[in-house]
Amino acid sequence: MTAERTIRVSLQGHAYDITVRPGLHADAGAKLRALSKAAKAVVITDSNIPAATVSAMVTSLAAAGFAATVATVPAGEEHKSVEHVLKLYDQILPLRIDRHTPIVALGGGVIGDMTGFVAATILRGVPFVQCPTTLLSMVDASVGGKTGVNHTVGKNLIGAFHQPIAVLVDPNVLKTLPQRELRGGLAECIKHDLIRDAEGFANLEKDIGRALAVDIKYLTELVAHNVAIKARVVEADPFERGERAHLNFGHTFGHAIESISKYSYSHGESVALGMVAATRLGVLLDLLSEADERRIRNVITAAGLPIDGLKLDRNQVVDSMAFDKKVAGGKIRFVLLDGIGKAVVRDDVPVALVREAVESLV
Known part of the structure; x- marks a missing residue:
């Protein structure tokens, strides 16, 4: 078995762990429960993520006592826009979440950036967790708190800095990555x-x-x-x-x-x-x-x-x-x-x- 690796990100007023281990997503609920007492959780994902991966995440969260709801956007950089962020608000706000409700990004860099931006702005800020599913998002987009969406003038011109409370990296998902x-x-x-x-x-x-x-x-x-x-x-x-x-x-x-x-x-x-x-x-x-x-x-x-x-x-x-x-x-x-x-x-x-x-x- 490959050993778990933990990298601590120490920022003033906000420290969090990046955990890397094959099979980690099965334990995502327990990891999040150690950080949050919230009753609900929201998972944001897209149409590229296999249904089995989404289901396993929801099951893990439910096992840890979270009432988990999935919100989705179409896959692709072209959908990383304010318009699709508004559609995510439309899916999430009726759930009556509060400022303690964690939002989980389950996807690649586009999902990570959009989820972070939603978490930074909805209710003026809620916690979020990065669960990246591509190598690019694992080594780059999921770390550092840069969130945002694109504009017709250029890439990532609308956004905010919003650090995650945890980054959970499961390299096993790379087995199905194109x-x-x-x-x-x-x-x-x-x-x-x-x-x-x-x-x-x-x-x-x-x-x-x-x-x-x-x-x-x-x-x-x-x-x-x-x-x-x-x-x-x-x-x-x-x-x-x-x-x-x-x-x-x-x-x-x-x-x-x-x-x-x-x-x-x-x-x-x-x-x-x-x-x-x-x-x-x-x-x-x-x-x-x-x-x-x-x-x-x-x-x-x-x-x-x-x-x-x-x-x-x-x-x-x-x-x-x-x-x-x-x-x-x-x-x-x-x-x-x-x-x-x-x-x-x-x-x-x-x-x-x-x-x-x-x-x-x-």
Whole structure:
């Protein structure tokens, strides 16, 4: 049996545990009961989550004494909107929940972001629990309290910081995850090591095939390693006013690609291309060696993610970055690498070099 891993996130006035163990969702009710005396619970999920997974969660909550109700939204990034948040309010408010009623996010990053935003705003704030079901949401979206929805102008422009009371990660659900989704999650794993852990990146170079083979023991350790990196960054900067910006490596380019493509490129694919562009930009600025660039491109390729073949208008991609949340004082801030394992933020990048970096994706 794979041992349970617990990573503590210690924030001023709000600490919580991220627990990682195969089979953990069967014990979700007991874990939540230790944190809440509420009589009710709400589970938010989408049409991608197998009925058996939803049923098992409801059964676990009921066994712990929660009267659990399921609220649903259609699956897909295109439904991560204010309109669908309003529909969730319509499903939840008639249940007469109170400010102690926990809301459980059972799904990928879209569900986690939407559930967190609903929990942050309904009744001016209720507790919520992250139960991520994709590798991407396990290692990234479920940790750190960033919640929100998209707007036609750009991604995640409407939201709030609202920390969960617990994150319960069951790697067994990855057995049914489509390969494209698994590969997308590996993009964030690569990112974490690139900004913080050169040794971890070297390990990925050797072992990333084990993730693609759905080796649950390896994936359990990989998830625990990644959430530990993200937890330390979040602790240092819970409201993204400084160091936490490092987590956006690849995302300035990536979010533009995702938005312009109307999400035909997945988040993981967009971030992979964004990391390739950011890596090229680092080389152009003499921050990063071409040897390190080759290593990065090779690992992204080994993960089954794209490094070129961009089918979008490059000018649109560059222009879209001006609407990114990371723009400050009219300047686009880029997270770049000053060597593998070390991130830096630059806001003095000439637009000609940005265009060259985007052109490298063709």
